[in-house]
Amino acid sequence: MKLRVLYFARLRERFGVAEETLDFSGATAADLVVHLQSRGDVWAEELAAGKAFRVAINQDLVALDARLPEHAEVAIFPPVTGG
Amino acid sequence: MKLRVLYFARLRERFGVAEETLDFSGATAADLVVHLQSRGDVWAEELAAGKAFRVAINQDLVALDARLPEHAEVAIFPPVTGG
Amino acid sequence: MKIVIQCEAFDLGAEVDAMRRGRTGIGAIASFIGLARDCNEGSGVHAMTLEHYPGMTEKALAALVDEANSRWTLLDVTVIHRIGRLLPGDPIVLVAVASQHRGEAFAACEFIMDYLKTQAPFWKKEATPEGERWVDARASDDAAAARWNTP
């Protein structure tokens, strides 16, 4: 399935990428995180178990077991700090 | 003892007086209330037991057992409704 | 700290700007304005007159701002209350509280309003189609103030 994946704030800076398009065969947000971890280096580090990051699918915050719809816009970012 | 007694809002209107000077021999705010009740008519009615009114001595809200200092400014008024 | 009783309208934006002007340590300003409504207790209200007890009013407001300062770490407080004749939609009271953090600013602002409603010597008289009437104190205001009595 095709996904658009966005990164924000510290994760955007550490990954050195703001947005990418992936052709991905997993089913859930957790599967996508495992896939990104497998890139190693900063990806493995920032997305390791116990690290605080948030996932949104189509602009709604979701838990990691959320299913990925076709053509989803997925965003991965640190806990928010606005206001 | 000499007292200056002020009335506000509905009590001022019902008593028809905003301020008076009294030469009074009682000791407490309750004594003063009893004295004013003894005038009868609207005084007895508005200051009857169970009626909601407040007493301030020298501009501080007090309970009825508060003692009256010489030359006190005493105010009697309905529960407040500002804000 | 600023406490004012006045007939004139006040300007919320100007009051809050005056609080923060030239200061860089304030993180939060909570503010409140209370307005005259066109309806109360089921009757239309076309005007309102606010009476107060000069002298005691200032003293009562200063005491409750002191109490707020003793309960929370505040950087500034402004309280303005109008008196005299007001029309529906007119602002009656302004409370603004500056602090480092929002929790304290919100709590102190609401505390001051709740205590002002039960402690400060103001009285409202409403003009309605049935004539003039003094507004009765509300049990809900006593309950709101009582929330702040810590055991």
Add this chain to the structure above:
Amino acid sequence: MKIVIQCEAFDLGAEVDAMRRGRTGIGAIASFIGLARDCNEGSGVHAMTLEHYPGMTEKALAALVDEANSRWTLLDVTVIHRIGRLLPGDPIVLVAVASQHRGEAFAACEFIMDYLKTQAPFWKKEATPEGERWVDARASDDAAAARWNTP
């Protein structure tokens, strides 16, 4: 209801005046502004940059205003959040809530701020003498938001 994300400064007085103009049924407007401070976590802060997630931000803010409207009877809500570069003392966020009664206005205003802090996709980066750093989320903000979870 008004929700805006903007780089420019906002005007608290103008926003609150716009809420109440021509209306006579509003009894209470609670408002809040959050400001950039010159100090955080023990370091001086000489500037701050706010990043957000365009699209999701508006959606998240609308959702939390909807939630506030479902919990309380509100007459109007305004939320403005700035993005981009800000200096100490600059206002960051404004929330204003109009209602008939003050209890609802205060509660909804604080609820919106608490949820905004944990739900809306904004991130702050501070410039300090030791260099730039992303601000960490605070456990106290999670706790503040969790207060509103009724059992």
